[in-house]
Amino acid sequence: MGAPPTHPLTLVSDPDGLLAEEELLAELCARGFAVLAEGDPLRLRQRVEGARPWSTAKPLVIVTAGAESCPVLALDRSP
Numbered sequence: 001m002g003a004p005p006t007h008p009l010t011l012v013s014d015p016d017g018l019l020a021e022e023e024l025l026a027e028l029c030a031r032g033f034a035v036l037a038e039g040d041p042l043r044l045r046q047r048v049e050g051a052r053p054w055s056t057a058k059p060l061v062i063v064t065a066g067a068e069s070c071p072v073l074a075l076d077r078s079p
Helices: 022-030 041-050 067-072
Strands: 009-013 034-037 060-064
Touching (some): 034 041
16 A cells, blocks of 8 residues: 655644654654754745755655744745
């Protein structure tokens, strides 16, 4: 039986830091996920762009500290 379907990019709000636990990170990595957590929104944007291309075979999980950090993510607003 194959792996369950996943999305290429997942944004996780983790105010309690549960995804920082070593066992959970190791399991996610073993299952092929790349996990990015960065407090600085510009550095996060650089790291996300550097992780491209995302795909279901190479999924990316972006971890934020919580809902209050989501509005400050650096977005490309160019047309």
